[in-house]
């Protein structure tokens with residue numbers, strides 16, 4: 001029997017970026033907030049001995065424990081879905097800060113084009129640019145409407161950057177801190193892209209170029225370029241993360257309480273409202289019901305979708321009939337690019353997660369697609385994150401993968417190889433979706449989330465096109481040998497790609513084609529909010545978190561308003 | 571929550587770190603910066619004797635007999651052989667690294683989804699075996715022995731290098747029957763574990779004397795590169811292990 005706990009104003013499920021932002025904003029507004037996090041409490045003091053590639057990057061110390069819960073995967077509806085038994089393709093977060101603890105810090109705002117992609121594509125290329133198998137739709141919110149929330153996140157996180165990209169949406173204010181250092185490796189890219197006529201700029205970064213105090217009074221220190229950023233926590237508190245910004249802000253108000261080892265299993269619905277959530281204290285084994293005026297799901301793409309499905313809230317998407325919205329428009333990302341082998345040695349082992357330069361000449365609709373068989377594109381970047389020796393063994397095609405020749409080549413190339421990579425946008429397809437698995441269960445007895453996903457022709461064409469451009473840039477950079485990324489075929493769960501999963505709980509202007517409204521308020525339950533990259537109706541040519549955070553700020557504003565006046569926010 | 575330092579500029583932060591925020595970041599930053607400037611000499615005991623002693627004196631945590639361990643050792647050495655660049659897997663302690671890992675979380679797949687039903691599945695669906703890594707290694711090593719006696723009427727460890735390579739290649743190409751797992755998968759596991767042992771921090775028992783890092787010119791655990799990140803010149807930095815902190 002579950003124990004029912006006294007009602008609070010807001011219960012937030014998950015304490016990553018989205019949960020942290022909602023908690024801080026609501027607590028500042030005077031609402032009593034409880035945050036339930038399945039993982040443990042952790043902070044900067046836990047990252048003092050973190051320069052350990054094996055434990056943290058290879059064995060995934062900070063990430064989700066799949067023995068408790070995973071997803072099942074298949075490429076299409078005809079295949080039996082099987083569990084993702086080991087982490088690999090994407091790395092799910094766990095514990096205070098979620099993936100915001102071990103992210104890189106690339107911080108982007110999606111393009112004005114992204115938010116109105118359907119309208120703008122139809123206007124420019126006619127209604128049949130993509131076949132009807134692609135479920136393109138506008139987001140129900142525009143870039144201009146989101147601009148103040150984007151800036152709010154820039155300020156909270158102290159983002160380091162320069163407003164020199166001629167293509168991106170207009171910024172009302174410049175970045176709070178200057179860009180990171182231009183290293184010789186970045187300068188190579190800068191020179192090459194300039195001479196090709198492109199417009200390079202420093203990648204907006206949450207690894208701060210200088211110490212900064214945010215409007216809430218939280219201090220973020222300056223990045224030391226230690227080279228252990230992605231997949232690691234920052235020992236300096238120099239990589240903006242929820243546990244050094246929004247969570248302490250929430251705590252300071254006195255209105256927020258975090259509960260750890262609290263795994264939420266169900267959202268309880270009654271009529272057109274929810275009453276709270278049921279969770280398990282994974283240490284004591286006790287079950288609780290936390291009642292709340294407002295429930296916020298901030299437990300990442302996968303778990304947000306799963307919680308709605310197991311709680312029977314909303315209509316499951318059916319690819320056969322096209323009906324239902326829950327689980328629809330699941331998208332991933334594709335990673336075109338090129339690798340160059342150089343003669344000179346470079347300091348490839350130094351770096352920071354978001355130390356990079358980019359061009360956007362081939363992102364969004366910044367180039368003409370009239371004669372191309374795809375839409376959108378991707379940001380093309382060089383990043384100097386710090387090559388780590390276990391996982392970086394660059395060898396040219398045709399070199400044996402083990403033995404004397406492998407050893408020699410991988411050691412030689414370790415300090416002589418650079419890569420250019422792109423975040424390729426991903427368009428929703430009617431056959432790509434999330435649902436519940438009928439066979440496999442988690443340790444709590446709930447069905448696993450099932451992913452049906454494959455790359456589409458649109459993905460393959462975009463990948464090929466951007467790879468060619470990356471190859472040209474690498475040539476201009478002076479590499480001795482260049483290898484473009486191998487063409488993509490089927491999506492494969494093995495091998496890290498990105499943790500930029502999107503869709504499943506998409507936002508939109510009406511309940512026919514979306515799960516939540518533009519305040520991320522559920523269409524079927526007015527006091528339930530679902531926040532995260534799951535809200536994206538398609539995936540853009542950037543990393544998601546800047547956009548996710550802006551949506552979270554907008555949603556927080558909606559929650560505060562709702563708690564005063566109730567009803568639908570639209 | 572941890573107390574945060576006040577809003578220092580980067581310069582101040584570096585200058586005053588040891589005094590003002592020593593508790594927050596520990597001695598690490600200072601050590602790192604001193605190391606960068608002074609490049610103090612490696613204090614680890616240098617090669618030779620200690621290698622040999624460590625190589626024979628460690629005992630097993632997972633393996634039960636010398637024969638299995640020797641097969642593993644020889645196989646890893648073929649994957650990452652000693653050459654004019656420096657030591658191979660055996661001298662780096664890779665077999666001991668793997669022995670310890672097999673006895674720990676890694677060997678028993680404690681962070682992985684191991685519930686049935688099990689099915690083979692498509693390649694794109696990844697690892698689907700009911701076997702733990704520990705059982706895969708045990709079976710794989712037995713199979714290496716078996717294949718050696720089938721092909722050459724000898725134990726694996728008594729073969730010539732080329733003969734070992736022939737067998738390992740057969741595993742890599744999935745030509746050897748195994749139960750509950752493919753030989754190609756076992757080979758991939760073995761190869762990956764060998765590289766992990768060659769390049770993981772020496773505190774795990776491999777990468778002895780940080781020689782893996784030295785060959786690759788990777789400086790290991792340094793606290794900061796802020797002072798040199800803009801240098802054009804390649805930086806040769808004496809590596810540091812976490813165990814030396």
Ligand SMILES: Cc1cc2nc3c(=O)[nH]c(=O)nc-3n(C[C@H](O)[C@H](O)[C@H](O)COP(=O)(O)OP(=O)(O)OC[C@H]3O[C@@H](n4cnc5c(N)ncnc54)[C@H](O)[C@@H]3O)c2cc1C
Pocket residue numbers: 013014015016017018019036037038039090091092093094095096097098099100102103104105106107108230231262263264265298299300301303354499500531532533543544545546548
């Ligand atoms: C290695 C890596 C690098 C990345 N780099 C970048 C980058 O450079 N730029 C960028 O924009 N993005 C990056 N990302 C993605 C970024 O980290 C995510 O977009 C972001 O952290 C998502 O925030 P979130 O709050 O939605 O989810 P999360 O950070 O995943 O937080 C969700 C939280 O919910 C908890 N939770 C889940 N289920 C339950 C449950 N049932 N009960 C209670 N709690 C639960 C989890 O434990 C977790 O703490 C990276 C991700 C990874 C893994």
Ligand code: SF4
Pocket residue numbers: 206207208222223224225226227228229230232233234235236237238239351352353
């Ligand atoms: S690279 Fe910078 S931000 Fe990243 S962990 Fe190191 S010091 Fe922190």
